[in-house]
Amino acid sequence: MIHSHPDKARAFVADDERAHWHDKALWFVRVKRDRGAATVPEWEALRTAAEGIKAHTLSRLGAYLEEFEAKAAANGIQVHWARDGEEHNRIVHGILERHRVSLLVKSKSMLTEELHLNPYLEARGIEVVDTDLGERIVQLAGEPPSHIVMPAIHRKKEEIGELFHEKLGTPKGLSDPTVLTGKARVHLREKFLSAQAGLTGVNFAIAETGGFVVVTNEGNADMGTTLPRVHVASMGIEKVIPRLADLGVFLRLLARSATGQPVSSYTTHFHAPLPGGELHVVIVDSGRSQMLSEAHRRKALSCIRCGACLNTCPVYRRSGGYSYSYLIPGPIGSVLGPHRDLAGHASLPFASSLCGSCTDVCPVKVDLHHQLLVLRQEAGEEKLIPLGKRLGMKAAAFAMARPGLFRAGGRFARWVLRAAPGLARFGPAAVWLRGRELPEAPRESFADLYDRETAGKPEERS
Amino acid sequence: MGKVGLFIPCYVDQFFPRVGLATLRVLRGLGLEVEYPRDQTCCGQPMYNTGCSREARPLAERFVRLFAGYEAVVAPSASCVSMVKLHYPELLGGTDEVRRLAGRTFDLSEYLVDVVKVTRVEGEYAKKVGLHRSCHGIRELRESSSSERMDAPFDKTRQLVSQLRGIELVELDRPDECCGFGGTFAVTEEAVSCMMGRDRIADHVRAGAEVIAGYDMSCLMHLDGLARRDGTKLPIVHVAEMLEKARLSR
Numbered sequence A: 001m002i003h004s005h006p007d008k009a010r011a012f013v014a015d016d017e018r019a020h021w022h023d024k025a026l027w028f029v030r031v032k033r034d035r036g037a038a039t040v041p042e043w044e045a046l047r048t049a050a051e052g053i054k055a056h057t058l059s060r061l062g063a064y065l066e067e068f069e070a071k072a073a074a075n076g077i078q079v080h081w082a083r084d085g086e087e088h089n090r091i092v093h094g095i096l097e098r099h100r101v102s103l104l105v106k107s108k109s110m111l112t113e114e115l116h117l118n119p120y121l122e123a124r125g126i127e128v129v130d131t132d133l134g135e136r137i138v139q140l141a142g143e144p145p146s147h148i149v150m151p152a153i154h155r156k157k158e159e160i161g162e163l164f165h166e167k168l169g170t171p172k173g174l175s176d177p178t179v180l181t182g183k184a185r186v187h188l189r190e191k192f193l194s195a196q197a198g199l200t201g202v203n204f205a206i207a208e209t210g211g212f213v214v215v216t217n218e219g220n221a222d223m224g225t226t227l228p229r230v231h232v233a234s235m236g237i238e239k240v241i242p243r244l245a246d247l248g249v250f251l252r253l254l255a256r257s258a259t260g261q262p263v264s265s266y267t268t269h270f271h272a273p274l275p276g277g278e279l280h281v282v283i284v285d286s287g288r289s290q291m292l293s294e295a296h297r298r299k300a301l302s303c304i305r306c307g308a309c310l311n312t313c314p315v316y317r318r319s320g321g322y323s324y325s326y327l328i329p330g331p332i333g334s335v336l337g338p339h340r341d342l343a344g345h346a347s348l349p350f351a352s353s354l355c356g357s358c359t360d361v362c363p364v365k366v367d368l369h370h371q372l373l374v375l376r377q378e379a380g381e382e383k384l385i386p387l388g389k390r391l392g393m394k395a396a397a398f399a400m401a402r403p404g405l406f407r408a409g410g411r412f413a414r415w416v417l418r419a420a421p422g423l424a425r426f427g428p429a430a431v432w433l434r435g436r437e438l439p440e441a442p443r444e445s446f447a448d449l450y451d452r453e454t455a456g457k458p459e460e461r462s
Numbered sequence B: 001m002g003k004v005g006l007f008i009p010c011y012v013d014q015f016f017p018r019v020g021l022a023t024l025r026v027l028r029g030l031g032l033e034v035e036y037p038r039d040q041t042c043c044g045q046p047m048y049n050t051g052c053s054r055e056a057r058p059l060a061e062r063f064v065r066l067f068a069g070y071e072a073v074v075a076p077s078a079s080c081v082s083m084v085k086l087h088y089p090e091l092l093g094g095t096d097e098v099r100r101l102a103g104r105t106f107d108l109s110e111y112l113v114d115v116v117k118v119t120r121v122e123g124e125y126a127k128k129v130g131l132h133r134s135c136h137g138i139r140e141l142r143e144s145s146s147s148e149r150m151d152a153p154f155d156k157t158r159q160l161v162s163q164l165r166g167i168e169l170v171e172l173d174r175p176d177e178c179c180g181f182g183g184t185f186a187v188t189e190e191a192v193s194c195m196m197g198r199d200r201i202a203d204h205v206r207a208g209a210e211v212i213a214g215y216d217m218s219c220l221m222h223l224d225g226l227a228r229r230d231g232t233k234l235p236i237v238h239v240a241e242m243l244e245k246a247r248l249s250r
């Protein structure tokens, strides 16, 4: 069955209390973001700078990636290149196999979700533990993340207590976040201490220094890369920035946009392997260079995964992460998914009212709502729009190209609506009428009133 | 000053003729020469937003033909204006004629404030009003600052209506959240659309609004449809209707 956003969203909305709870939880994060952003007088200038740095980097991405590779290698980092998920997973597995790794601790990485690394490794006998609290919660529940920064935002604390009781053997009925976090910490400490390797994502790779930066709030990436001797970092090709000086622009924007914090709790710079250890960076393409090659898709590669566009999206807040067919939900997912596979995600460009809040909130000025509109045209060209809608638009366009027909049709429709309002339920307005009334149909159109007004005749009230 | 071409979107023409008339009177009241090109129908936005650019293009082309001769084109609808202003150039290719028209097409509030330079409004509207700021007016036309951007706050519509005697503009919790109309989105994503609208109405009711005012009838039509279905007494009014009897001056 085709995954359709409207159907999933309808089911989400049907639980009114929960849908409002979800909306409020995320709006709260949006409000915190506003407060954080408001403390920076040069916020808009920072966004413009970030947009410019990304555009520049993407315009010569190959050169910056090679610079990064050379500098990183000189630092003792082993750099690998992967064309796609399969190659990436093979490389990671090879490294782990060489070190006889049976337990890998991971800190949150949307990239490895995208590449399906966990099942790949698990099928080869390696236990993978996600160590970000939210990520661990969804992993225990056997679910994908429902948000890119807060993967378990869709779960209430009582449900997490229940899950921990079931999976970790904690007492029944826990719901205090501090207590639950404490339980998770004990559980995770054990994993950190026994893992033979750690895997992280990469927030920013710096061409100039050959180092990279990982940003977390829980310090789990730091635990996972300092206790085991082997550290593998996976990054998409779009993560590189030219200079260390550019980093400040992004760090000031990232945490504020994500949660409203001035800076994340942990911003860790990696430049070299631990003494006696190994540090690997796997640079992955996986469809990104294709997006780079098409001008109208390129800008989506600027995304720094702050999640602000999800938090602000009135549709995401009211439909939840799982209503989206792509693993990244919300506006940025509705752009990235269809850019990769429009037919597979045909309902996503339409899962937006095009209000533009995402575009205005985005710290790197990805023109999200505009990209959605462009994707809609592509969907139209490729006949991925439901037939009824297409025919309706054709019919409307036919009438609208003929003023006489438009006026006569309008007069007739208004007459029907006045004479037999019940009939509307059987016409094209049926869906509208499910939850709403139609406007009252006036006797005269504006064109009629205009003639009277211009001729100086008094207005007839309708 | 040359002639103003009055652009009355198709659904306003058919369902909200009073709003068109109020717009005409406001403009004529300023001594402007205003003309309504009789053959106008629809700007093509519904088709374009649905991904049907093939269907939208001929409508956009005839719109350009009909309105090319006017010094300014003014409409009581931010969303339709943003179609002409922002999307015609990409839909039709940025010919000089299209660009010129895009640059001279205005929503009523911005035309009054930016072009006519109205600074004084004398009139009365003694009600508690919730101002619904429609998204395309904010984030496409920039008629007001958005809550996402950290720019100095401004609001051209508010600047005009706040001067009316007796008006009280209520403070909303979410000052510029989308109402969920979104053109065909209102039907395609009916469930989310209705929830968004109901949440907006609840915000206005909580704030004590007696009436919801706005510059985009499409959003107001959606909100009104929900309020009437739910039996919520919250009438809608377009800013043109609020300004119709007022005296506007520079």
Ligand code: SF4
Pocket: A257, A302, A303, A304, A305, A306, A307, A308, A309, A310, A332, A358, A361, A362, A363, A364, A365, A366, A368
């Ligand atoms: S598109 Fe922008 S707002 Fe959305 S996650 Fe990426 S950087 Fe953040």
